[in-house]
Amino acid sequence: MTTPPPRPERCDACGKPDALPTIYRPGGLEYLCPACTSRAALRDSAGAHLHALLWPAVETWAQHWHAAGLKPGDLAALLDLEGGYWHPLGALAREGGAEDAVREMLEPKRD
Numbered sequence: 001m002t003t004p005p006p007r008p009e010r011c012d013a014c015g016k017p018d019a020l021p022t023i024y025r026p027g028g029l030e031y032l033c034p035a036c037t038s039r040a041a042l043r044d045s046a047g048a049h050l051h052a053l054l055w056p057a058v059e060t061w062a063q064h065w066h067a068a069g070l071k072p073g074d075l076a077a078l079l080d081l082e083g084g085y086w087h088p089l090g091a092l093a094r095e096g097g098a099e100d101a102v103r104e105m106l107e108p109k110r111d
């Protein structure tokens with residue numbers, strides 16, 4: 001006995017009618033059209049890539065400051081702040097959120 005193929009539904013992201021279930025994301029099932037499936041896969045790949053790049057640096061930072069006396073909760077709070085307010089000058093230097101920081105990073109550099 002085989003499972004019947006899923007029936008297309010409306011896309012959870014854009015509302016187009018040709019969406020199929022997408023189950024590779026943690027936290028649940030989404031119905032996505034082909035275009036939104038591609039965007040979701042690219043976004044997930046970018047997230048995994050960012051995590052792989054940052055993990056060694058964050059791990060070294062956490063070990064250093066834990067050895068200096070900060071508790072894991074203190075480090076976690078700083079890490080949460082930095083993730084939400086990423087900026088080369090540090091978490092406390094930015095008024096806007098991470099989206100503003102990314103837009104600034106993507107602007108052409110002026111010398």
Ligand SMILES: [Zn+2]
Nearest residue numbers: 011014033036
């Ligand atoms: Zn869609």
